[in-house]
Amino acid sequence: MKTTLPIGLGERTEIEAYADFATGAPSSVREALGISSQQFGPALAVTVREDPSTFFDRAGGFGEEPVTAALVARVCDFFREQGASQASFAIAPASLPPNWPEITAELGLTEGPRYVKLGCETETALAARDGIAALDPALRVGPVEPGRAREWATVMMTTFGFTEPEAMTDMAASCVGRPDWQQYAVWEDERIIAVGSVFLRGECAAMFGGATLPEGRGRGAQSALLTARATAAQAAGCRWLVAETGAEDPGEHNTSLHNMLRTGFERLYERVTWVWHG
Structure with a gap:
């Protein structure tokens, strides 16, 4: 069932x-x-x-x-x-x-x-990994060590446009190695071109901050990062995975959304963001 x-x-x-x-x-x-x-x-x-x-x-x-x-x-x-x-x-x-x-x-x-809210059981995501696009052989995926935290954070925050003030990147970099988190990257040679985190809390894990530089797109990086993070969630004993991404308007294509659907996630609902103005 x-x-x-x-x-x-x-x-x-x-x-x-x-x-x-x-x-x-x-x-x-x-x-x-x-x-x-x-x-x-x-x-x-x-x-x-x-x-x-x-x-x-x-x-x-x-x-x-x-x-x-x-x-x-x-x-x-x-x-x-x-x-x-x-x-x-x-x-x-x-x-x-x-x-x-x-x-x-x-x-x-x-x-x-x-935003589209997505979720699935961790086992479902891992069972779907054989059906997703393979990572470009010129790339490799793996965990991020503290010594690469600043580079990892720069890729994440630059891709999303959170570059000012500089302390925003410091905030992101400080997450590497923190309890309840795992950070992953995709490298081309020695350069990070894609990143993603997973927040591990009890029986649920949240996919967080998946981002790819333009030259890394279309090469299987985010699918590989989703699988790596699902594997980490399973190792931490998390039954569930949760994620969110922007909803599609007519004629739009959100690559992140479709990557997650291919990786076993299901659409749970669309959620409007309600904005308070100070």
């Missing part, structure tokens, strides 16, 4: 990955970037105040308790108190209350980008 990743577990693991990625940085980096987080029952909010993209200013993990106007208002107050200019709420559609339109109107939340 087919089983599906529980919504609450997937949402909670995702936001815990984002929070740990930011708040686990050294104190000097946290201070330079204005990093902070706060728990709201099962939900969790994190801010990186000096990140101009506001990508890391987010709240998630909702759904295991009712989502109420009072709860959402408390999270908005946290963002305001931390000096965030903008932040996002990630809430699975099934967890939105009937009066969600009234809550968004009252608190000034607007619709932002849509």
Whole structure:
């Protein structure tokens, strides 16, 4: 009988990955970037105040308790108190209350980008590895050692456009070797051309930060990184894998989404990002 990743577990693991990625940085980096987080029952909010993209200013993990106007208002107050200019709420559609339109109107939340939430059992992903594109023989995949942390982080943050301020790359580099994380890279000769992390938390693992430089695309790098991370999750005793990527509009093709579908992930739902404006 087919089983599906529980919504609450997937949402909670995702936001815990984002929070740990930011708040686990050294104190000097946290201070330079204005990093902070706060728990709201099962939900969790994190801010990186000096990140101009506001990508890391987010709240998630909702759904295991009712989502109420009072709860959402408390999270908005946290963002305001931390000096965030903008932040996002990630809430699975099934967890939105009937009066969600009234809550968004009252608190000034607007619709932002849509993401596809994906999940599968770890064994399913590993069983699918024989059917995915082989890695280009000129490339190799493997874990990242602390001595390559800065190079690894630079590839990740540059690909996603998170290059300013410089402490953003310091934040990413500090994740290499941290408990509950494994980082992988694809090398061409001695140069890193693709990267990916996996956050290992209990029975669920979150795929995080998969990125490939332009010259590495179409060569099987991300599929190899997905398999490497699924293998790490299995070794850590994780039953489930969770991931997210941008939803496709008509006529669009998200390569990351289709790589994950080929690797055994299934679409769970599309989730709207609800944006709070400071």
